[in-house]
Amino acid sequence: xxxxxxxxxxxxxxxxxxxxxxxxxxxxxxxxxxxxxxxxxxxxxxxxxxxxxxxxxxxxxxxxxxxxxxxxxxxxxxxxxxxxxxxxxxxxxxxxxxxxxxxxxxxxxxxxxxxxxxxxxxxxxxxxxxxxxxxxxxxxxxxxxxxxxxxxxxxxxxxxxxxxxxxxxxxxxxxxxxxxxxxxxxxxxxxxxxxxxxxxxxxxxxxxxxxxxxxxxxxxxxxxxxxxxxxxxxxxxxxxxx
Numbered sequence: 001x002x003x004x005x006x007x008x009x010x011x012x013x014x015x016x017x018x019x020x021x022x023x024x025x026x027x028x029x030x031x032x033x034x035x036x037x038x039x040x041x042x043x044x045x046x047x048x049x050x051x052x053x054x055x056x057x058x059x060x061x062x063x064x065x066x067x068x069x070x071x072x073x074x075x076x077x078x079x080x081x082x083x084x085x086x087x088x089x090x091x092x093x094x095x096x097x098x099x100x101x102x103x104x105x106x107x108x109x110x111x112x113x114x115x116x117x118x119x120x121x122x123x124x125x126x127x128x129x130x131x132x133x134x135x136x137x138x139x140x141x142x143x144x145x146x147x148x149x150x151x152x153x154x155x156x157x158x159x160x161x162x163x164x165x166x167x168x169x170x171x172x173x174x175x176x177x178x179x180x181x182x183x184x185x186x187x188x189x190x191x192x193x194x195x196x197x198x199x200x201x202x203x204x205x206x207x208x209x210x211x212x213x214x215x216x217x218x219x220x221x222x223x224x225x226x227x228x229x230x231x232x233x234x235x236x237x238x239x240x241x242x
Contacts, residue, residue: 002042002050007064009047011093014062014069020044061093081105108215116209116218120225121202127229128198131238147188150181190236197232201225 006015020042028037044050053062053069061074075090080100082088085107088100096102110116149162158166170180205225212218 002040003052004042004044004048004050005053005064006045006048011061012063012065013093014053014056014064015047020050063093108218110218110222111215113209113212113218116212116215116222117206120205120209120222123222123226124198124202124205124229127226128194131194131233143184143188143191146184150184150188153177153181154185190238193236194232194238197236198229201228201232 002020003017004020005017007013008015023037023041023043026037026041042050049064049067051064051067051069053064054071056062057071059074060071062069063072072093073095074093075096076092078090078096080088080090080096080102081104082100083105085105087104090096110119146165149158149165152158152162153166166177166180166184170177173180205221208221208225209218212221
């Protein structure tokens with residue numbers, strides 16, 4: 001039986017086939033006895049043809065154009081990537097577009113030096129803040145003044161105002177004034193060490209980032225810096241932040 005083959009009105013892509021229906025005018029004669037249409041004439045609707053397409057092949061679509069079938073590459077549904085890692089799904093027939101990658105590119109976590117330094121500063125500042133998180137902010141601000149008073153007391157030359165400040169605290173704790181002064185000085189010394197080491201770590205990491213061979217090295221440098229910071233906290237007897 002005669003077949004008709006449908007194609008998409010926009011893309012021309014093969015859209016299926018069916019048995020043809022006889023043309024109602026087939027075999028009828030005109031007034032002179034001439035056959036209007038041959039007896040085997042069939043109806044061919046729009047966007048259909050009697051021309052049989054070639055056999056289907058994986059990776060190709062059969063397209064009808066200019067009264068003939070042809071094979072066109074079919075990559076629809078595939079995902080390609082730009083060099084920046086942006087995914088692009090293929091949605092139309094034809095060869096793959098140029099300038100795209102068939103595999104997702106491996107990109108550095110920090111694309112440039114500015115981003116790496118910003119990440120480093122943000123992390124170190126958060127780390128430093130975590131080290132003093134257990135101490136009220138007002139107490140942190142007053143520590144330098146208290147440390148000066150405590151050192152003066154231990155040296156035997158504290159002013160009346162400094163003595164009064166220290167005495168106000170021991171009145172609440174019932175500890176010896178000398179013990180309080182020693183603890184304040186020890187805490188201040190530890191904080192000075194923390195600040196000095198954090199400052200040194202910040203400067204060291206910035207220098208390493210600026211000297212990095214490429215953007216992929218930034219993450220390695222920063223991860224190593226985080227381990228240094230945790231070791232530093234442990235060495236100073238400070239519980240590392242979680």
